[in-house]
Amino acid sequence: xxxxxxxxRRLPLFWFVLTVVTFSSLAVIGQRLDLKRKPDVSNGKRxxxxxxxxxxxxxxxxxxxxxxxxxxxxxxxxxxVCSQTTPEADMQWKGVVVHGGPYKGFxxxxxxxxxLLSENDIDDVIAYMRTFCDARGWPRGELNxxxxxxxxxxxxxxxxxxxxxxxxxxxxxxxxxxxxEQAFGKRDQLEVDxxxxxxxxxxxxxSHTGDMTIGLKHVMFSSLKTGSILSLQGGVLPPxxxxxLGGAGTTVFEPFAAFDQLWRTNTWVQFQMGAxxxxxxxxxxxxxxxxxxxxxxxxxxxxxGRQWSPMVEFLANRDLVDGAKxxxxxxxxxQVTLSPRQHIRADIGVRTPFTNTAGRNPQVQFYILWDWADxxxxxxx
Amino acid sequence: MRAARLGLLLGAMASLGGAALLGSGGVxxxxxxxxxxxxxxRTSDRCVACHNGLKTSQGEDISIGFQWRASVMAxxxxxPYWQGSVRRETIDHPESxxxxxxxxxxxxxxxQHLADRDVGVKTDVLSRLPFSAEKDHFKAYKDGVSCSVxxxxxxxGLGTQETFNGNVAVAAPxxxxxxxxYGPFDxxxxxxxxxxxxxxxxxPTEAAHIRDSGLCGSCHTLYTIARGPGGKEIGKLPEQMPFxxxxxxxxxxxxxxxSCHMPEVTEPTRITAVFGxxxxxxxxxxxxxxxxxxxxxxxxxxxxxxxxxLPEELKDATDRTTEFLKTRSARVSxxxxxxxxxxxxxxxxxxxxxxxxxxxxxxxxxxxxxxxxRDAAGKVVFESGTLRPDGSIAGNDNDADPKRFEPHYTEIxxxxxxxxxxxxxxxxxxxxxxxxxxxxxYLKDNRILPSxxxxxxxxxxxxxxxxAAEDANFxxxxxxxRYVVPAANAQGPFRIEAxxxxxxxxxxxxxxxxPYQAAExxxxxxxxxxxxxxxxxxxGRAER
Numbered sequence: 067x068x069x070x071x072x073x074x075r076r077l078p079l080f081w082f083v084l085t086v087v088t089f090s091s092l093a094v095i096g097q098r099l100d101l102k103r104k105p106d107v108s109n110g111k112r113x114x115x116x117x118x119x120x121x122x123x124x125x126x127x128x129x130x131x132x133x134x135x136x137x138x139x140x141x142x143x144x145x146x147v148c149s150q151t152t153p154e155a156d157m158q159w160k161g162v163v164v165h166g167g168p169y170k171g172f173x174x175x176x177x178x179x180x181x182l183l184s185e186n187d188i189d190d191v192i193a194y195m196r197t198f199c200d201a202r203g204w205p206r207g208e209l210n211x212x213x214x215x216x217x218x219x220x221x222x223x224x225x226x227x228x229x230x231x232x233x234x235x236x237x238x239x240x241x242x243x244x245x246x247e248q249a250f251g252k253r254d255q256l257e258v259d260x261x262x263x264x265x266x267x268x269x270x271x272x273s274h275t276g277d278m279t280i281g282l283k284h285v286m287f288s289s290l291k292t293g294s295i296l297s298l299q300g301g302v303l304p305p306x307x308x309x310x311l312g313g314a315g316t317t318v319f320e321p322f323a324a325f326d327q328l329w330r331t332n333t334w335v336q337f338q339m340g341a342x343x344x345x346x347x348x349x350x351x352x353x354x355x356x357x358x359x360x361x362x363x364x365x366x367x368x369x370x371g372r373q374w375s376p377m378v379e380f381l382a383n384r385d386l387v388d389g390a391k392x393x394x395x396x397x398x399x400x401q402v403t404l405s406p407r408q409h410i411r412a413d414i415g416v417r418t419p420f421t422n423t424a425g426r427n428p429q430v431q432f433y434i435l436w437d438w439a440d441x442x443x444x445x446x447x
Numbered sequence: 448m449r450a451a452r453l454g455l456l457l458g459a460m461a462s463l464g465g466a467a468l469l470g471s472g473g474v475x476x477x478x479x480x481x482x483x484x485x486x487x488x489r490t491s492d493r494c495v496a497c498h499n500g501l502k503t504s505q506g507e508d509i510s511i512g513f514q515w516r517a518s519v520m521a522x523x524x525x526x527p528y529w530q531g532s533v534r535r536e537t538i539d540h541p542e543s544x545x546x547x548x549x550x551x552x553x554x555x556x557x558x559q560h561l562a563d564r565d566v567g568v569k570t571d572v573l574s575r576l577p578f579s580a581e582k583d584h585f586k587a588y589k590d591g592v593s594c595s596v597x598x599x600x601x602x603x604g605l606g607t608q609e610t611f612n613g614n615v616a617v618a619a620p621x622x623x624x625x626x627x628x629y630g631p632f633d634x635x636x637x638x639x640x641x642x643x644x645x646x647x648x649x650x651p652t653e654a655a656h657i658r659d660s661g662l663c664g665s666c667h668t669l670y671t672i673a674r675g676p677g678g679k680e681i682g683k684l685p686e687q688m689p690f691x692x693x694x695x696x697x698x699x700x701x702x703x704x705x706s707c708h709m710p711e712v713t714e715p716t717r718i719t720a721v722f723g724x725x726x727x728x729x730x731x732x733x734x735x736x737x738x739x740x741x742x743x744x745x746x747x748x749x750x751x752x753x754x755x756x757l758p759e760e761l762k763d764a765t766d767r768t769t770e771f772l773k774t775r776s777a778r779v780s781x782x783x784x785x786x787x788x789x790x791x792x793x794x795x796x797x798x799x800x801x802x803x804x805x806x807x808x809x810x811x812x813x814x815x816x817x818x819x820x821r822d823a824a825g826k827v828v829f830e831s832g833t834l835r836p837d838g839s840i841a842g843n844d845n846d847a848d849p850k851r852f853e854p855h856y857t858e859i860x861x862x863x864x865x866x867x868x869x870x871x872x873x874x875x876x877x878x879x880x881x882x883x884x885x886x887x888x889y890l891k892d893n894r895i896l897p898s899x900x901x902x903x904x905x906x907x908x909x910x911x912x913x914x915a916a917e918d919a920n921f922x923x924x925x926x927x928x929r930y931v932v933p934a935a936n937a938q939g940p941f942r943i944e945a946x947x948x949x950x951x952x953x954x955x956x957x958x959x960x961x962p963y964q965a966a967e968x969x970x971x972x973x974x975x976x977x978x979x980x981x982x983x984x985x986x987g988r989a990e991r
Contacts, residue, residue, distance in 0.1 A: 117722040121496055132757055133499050135512065136492040137585070166644040175493070178644035182637030182722060 103186070110194030113187045118195075121175075126198035139173040141441060145198035148252075152204035153224075153439065158408065159192050161370035169370075171407035171446030203252045205288040209295040211326050212375035212401045214359035215415050215431045217338045220297035220324040222255030222283055223247045224439035229432070234416065236427035237266040241276065241312075249439075253285035257301070263311040274308035277318065293328035303342075309349075316346035322355075333362045341386075352386040361401075373408065375401040381417070394420040397431065407446030409437040484562035484587035487599075487617060487626075491516065492585045493646045494594040500720035509712055511732045515594070517760035518734040519741055523555040523591040525578060525752050526741055528811075528952060531971035533572050535963045536884045543678035547884060548572040553613035554666040557596045558587035561617055576967065578753035589753070595649065597662065598628045602654065606661025606690075611668040620648070629654035632718065632726050641721060658730075663704040664690030667808065670908075673875070673887045681875055682887035685908035686810065689803040692909050696923070697899025698802030705730055707775065707802065737776075737806055739768045740951045740982050744974045751970075772949060772984045776801055777814070777895070779947050779987035782927075789935045791820055791829075793991070795945040797868075797895055798925045804894035804909075805868065805986075806949060811881075811956035813869035814895070814986060815840060817946040818859075818930060822937040829932040832865045832948065838979035839954040840865055846954045850879055855893040855914035855921070858929040866928045868894050869953065871913075881959045889913075898924035946988040954979075 115124065123129040126145030131138065145151055161169050163183070167176030179188065210221040215229065227245040232238075245259045261276030281301030288295040301320035307313025322340020336359040344350040361377025379397035384390055399415025412434045419426040436443050495512025502508055515521050523529070533551050537544040549569040552560040556570060563570040575588050587593075601616040603609075610616070618627045628642070628649040643650045656662060668690045673682035685691075693699060709730035717723035745754045746761040754761070778798040785792040795816055799805040806812035817832035832840055839846035842863040844853050852871045856864055871879055872886035880886050893915035896902060900923035902911045911921070920927035934941065957975035960968035975982070 117720065120500055120720040129496075133510075133513075134496040135516075135755075136496055174647050175496070175645055177497075177641040177721070179637075179641060181640040 105193030106190045107193050107197065110190035113191040114194050118191060126195060136175050141172050145195050148199035148201050148204045151199050153207045153210060155207040156192050157369055160188060163188050164370060169406060171405060205285050205295055206290045208290055209288055209326060209328060211328060211334050211336055212361060212363060213435060214336060214377060214379050215397060215399050215413055215433060216381055217336050217357040217359040217379050218324050219336050220295040220326045222249040222253060222285060224249050224437060226436045226438055227433050231429045231431040234428040234430050239266060240264040255283040257281040257283065265311050267310065272311060274311050276307040277303040277313050278306045279303050296325045298323050314344055314350035316344045316349040318350065319343045335360045354384050354386060356382040373403045391422050393422045393426065396420050405446045407440055409440035409446055411435045482562040482566045482568050484558045487562050488558040488587060488595040489646050489649060490585035490587060490590045491593045497719045497721045501717055503712060503716055504714060509716065509731050513760050515732040517742060517756040517764035519736060519738045520592040520734045522741060522745055524589055525591065525754065527744060527752060527971050527974055529555055530576055531960050531967040534965045534967040535960055537573065538963055538965065539882055540674050540678060540884050543674050545569050545571060556588045557592055557613060558590060580753050595628065598630060598657065600662055602656035605656060605659050606664055610665040612670055613666045615665045624648050625650050627652040629657045631657050658703065658705055660690065660693065660704040671883050674884050675875055684886045684888065686883060687808045688909050689807040692803040692807060692897060695900050695905055695909055696802055696897035698897060702802055708734055708736055733767055735767050735771045737772065737812060738951045739765060739772060739984055740978060743978055743981060769984055772986055776805055777947050777986040779945055779989045781943055781945050781989045781991040784943065784991055786939045786941055789933065791932045791934045791941045793943055794927050794929050796925055796927045797947050799895040799897050802897050804896060806894055810870040810872060811952045813867055813953045814947055814949045815865055815867040816928060817948050819944040820932045821942040823940055828934050828937040829862060831859055831862050834948060834983055836980050838982050843867060849955055849959060852879055852891060855891060855918065856928060857918050857920065858931060860931045870894060881956050893921065895926045896923045943991040947986045948983050949986050950983045952982060
């Protein structure tokens, strides 16, 4: 590892952030992958049929409209539709059961059961409601870890993300990505990333679309029990960008693997490893990247409320040419859920080059994320 | 918020425009721009989901929501007869149109009315008609005597003049997030929170007065302001007095309104389907009474009337009402039969099994004796009180001519004489009328008295009027009518059949709407004609 002057000076900061994150992971009990006790599904069935079925129906599809009468919100769930239920973590459901619909920005008709049902009953009934989706193979929402600023997660999502990075020092430069991700089937996701670059070029601000990405992700493996999920993605970047503003000038293929691991303490790590493989290597060299995000999610209100996810990313890029050196960056950041429904989130961090810092400026990075499958942008607040 | 305000503004403008279109010159339409019934009340859709799915151990469905929504209470604003009558009165008294609508909305659109009242606004009815599915189903004005009306009424003044005419006090909010919703049971904190959260603030609170007859008496004691030329107030008609009739009977000390009209479930049962504990003494929310016609009409014209109750629920309500009338309202007997050389003489006794006059409440209701005498060969030698297919009664002067009516008979000797137990209204000039606002009193009131009702000590508002007042055989609990049937050319022994029939809407009370060329009266006459043959029930019968 090359340690130039700037990187060396920032080493203490890196270790400080890493230490804080690591120890906070151990100290704070966040969402748990496993509950303290194994839910009793048969008790959950009893609980469900003693009250929940009144509105949600015995089969989870919803009781007949003629018996419930109230105008159903468009968020009224059909628990048998796996694509609606599996992306949501148990804690999302529990928040609604304990505190009622408005707690997550849903209808006020959904009552608050936290003072009527015991915690065990609630855990049991959620476990029973999970049985309404009887298809296997859907990755569970618990494995949908907080999105890092750079490292791609393995979970297939339905998101619109607007992400911006701006030079904190040096010549002004902004790069904004509009990213649309759409899950389909049990395990797949289509992604389109359209960047827009604004840069100071010889004291003149120039802007252009960057190289777009079209990617297809497939979940190879996921296990709620082990807290693991592995995906592969193949992407293609047609040369839509300006070479003057960083465009490759040639079509680039970008395969990568993403592996995420969640632990019982709600500490997690996300890995992404891949390569950029240009068609014309004379215009742009082949390169590899290896990204790691290590973080901890802390949720308010006994794990049911707003989530704060401090994390740090370690980002390595290296051109596959003779004599190339690996660029290491460190990116401490904080993601927070903005809406009670947690479908609007924001993340901000500072990406600092750690090696080969010449010509690479620290950047402030930020995104706002909208999980549109959970509702419209202005819903759920 | 801006959109909501704009909606209110447009709603107010629509109300103004709608009233202007009535052609009821001088009417100042009420605006609901300042009343917010949604803050004071909740429409039933907030309640019934949890209070459905309730059954007894025998499998009887006692779901509060299902039973209520098929009841007359739930459909008070939807009632096409009421709508037609309101239109008729506003045409008769255009200068008082808004006052009349406001008065009628008190019990038929109580949520809207009470919210309007509390901000000093008069409620307009007609601009809200017709109801339609395109409009929001759960507007306060549509939801009739809804859950959060009765269950929010305060105990203050119940059973007294203070709260009659629906002038009840509504529970004040404890704070922005909590309103008391009264019920008969003590509710634990967990269930309180469930209901409070799901209804946005209504906290179930135990209160004994929810089972007080005075609660029912607030709407079921109705005085109508009589108006003369120019809308001038000329009197006060005691239009519907079942509560005061009950108070003057010996039922006052033994049975409440709820005990008959909301029959008790005689086993422990849940009152909510959401983790409800078993309760002893739940009362069915059927509100069974005497209006057997309305559920039929609602069922037949579901779309036109924007009906929420399901067909089977309305069918059940019709059957329940019919059964209630047949088994709980009257007993008929024949006594003192004498077969003479030239006639047959006998008495028909009708015993009132209810705790109020029979019939009671809205003056369109009537009961009458249908008496048939046959000779030894089975040939009819006498018949009085035959119901015709159009809903009229053969021999009833009032059905033939709106200016006349049948008197109370102590003795009937001719076939064109019919003993009809009914109220006949009079206007300021002493003429027969079915106009409630024109009526200043009664020409006749011989509705059968409940047990213990002393007609001599009865207050003027519930007094017996006409020949029955002096009839010694017309007393508390029963009425006895003598029949002297000419039978000179017939051979006995004679067979006597006596039936007490009942109609919720008499022929004249429907057909007097015919001249009013407006949608609601015309629609009602059409509905009445369609159902004329079914618009009557035999309450009791006897043979000899």
